[in-house]
Amino acid sequence: MSDLNKLTLSAARDGLRAKEFTSADLTEACLTEIEGAGALNAFVHNTPEIAREQAKAADARLAAGDAPAMCGLPIGIKDLFATKGVPTQAASAILEGFKPEYESTITSKLFDAGAVMLGKLNMDEFAMGSSNETSTYGNAVNPWRRGNEETPLTPGGSSGGSSAAVSADLCLAATGTDTGGSIRQPAAFTGIVGIKPTYGRCSRWGVVAFASSLDQAGPMTKSVRDAAIMLEAMCGHDMKDSTSADLPVPNFEALLTGDIRGKKIGIPKEYRLDGTPDEIVKLWDDGAAMLKDAGAEIVDISLPHTKYALPTYYVIAPAEASSNLARYDGVRYGHRATLAAGEGINDMYEKTRAEGFGKEVQRRVMVGTYVLSAGFYDAYYNKARKVRTLIKKDFEDAFAAGVDAILTPATPSPAFGLGEVSDSDPIQMYLNDVFTVTVNLAGLPGISVPTGVSATGLPLGLQLIGKPWEEGDLLNIAHSLEGAAGFVSKPEKWW
């Protein structure tokens, strides 16, 4: 059977159980595809030996009839997840050569469920970026192109290697992480599905920390059903993460009934920003009409503090990052600068961090340092934490008024060209996350679903935002939207 790499997780799972092919077959198909996809720069550390070994073990489990849903399915892992004995750099030069002596909880859970790791995926450095252009490995490239143009486009960020790899069928699915939109924006830019669960659903243990109160891991997949399957394998309580929720994990796939009659879907008026392209507005209106046709009730809602979400994020995330990234000091792991005669320990810290961190990471660490420094802590950091309370309350009020989920665009534009958004104007890049960042600040689950194509032939996505811990309901609504939109386009292979 050819094109096994193009299968969804659910189709591959069913095929494995029906003995139509083996995990070894699936794995070889993906490894071959990865070999030929160097131009996408999605996989940055390949692990074919591990993959073949895991596939062999999975085939044995399948033969023995002991096969959880993810058993034998080849996936890619974002470079942010610590993988034992395998380079884990968070796409930063400061972690060059770092090979963890331990496995992150998420990858442990996936491997325990039988998943096969094909390799580590490109991303923005320390997950700070919206275009995968801050990576020490160089840019990941979107498999999609504008019509017949050859301009290389961004696969989004920070999980840009994950989105490019899934969209190009180099793997069946991938892990991502999302601090301000880093799963949902790249998913939208590449025509795939990405879900960020409720804060606390997925353990952060062994995930290189960026902004701990916002970071959550999640799956990036080819369908909503796949997102349900993989998310279930990733969720669960973990004593090693004090913010991990001790709640039962539902069988998300079983909740995909397709029945959303009577669900109340909120349309927040504050997301209708000036200057949003007509095609994005139309996509949004069409999505609302599809949900209405499926029996949902569409209601206008207000989330009055929306416009303050990005400024709040750009205080809180850099503040937490400056603290988290203090650990990269050249002492315990990673890069250490060469010192000249007479240079001391402060020179070692300063030179190591100047050499090891890229420009955007340095910028955010220093902004974070500033907003936490004496004299500014109240004016910036505490102020932002108070506005965050208000942003969360906006959502609580909407849910208390009976709204089940909120529909918004996922991104303000389709994928843009690499280098098109200037490095000298960080704010322009930050605006990419305008629709997604509120969800992290409020700790809610959010999912991006591809529902249309731009005039230039690029995928466009909508975002659904759910109530805390209601990923099952959220996935079901997303499943209905996905079915109605019928997005089936794939990028034409040029790589």
Add this chain to the structure above:
Amino acid sequence: MSIDIDTARRVAKLARIRVEEDALPALASEFNAVLGFIEQLSEVDVEGVEPMTSVTPQRLKRRKDGVTDGNMQEKILKNAPDAREGFFAVPKVVE
């Protein structure tokens, strides 16, 4: 709030990131762009609003204060740029 070159130099020092003198003006100007953006927060009335400490209203789990893991000196030192005799080695700190 405008950041001058002296402030940029001080912040770089606090963050322990070496920034060369000729790069400070550009850095100060980037800080000003970001801080100008953040400045919008001053419009928001936060009178009586509690600063958020935890996004999910859950009590953090507690466990008995006991040793649960250990004896992995070799693993811990494995990735160190310079480890000697079971310790991390750094340039001389005390004269």
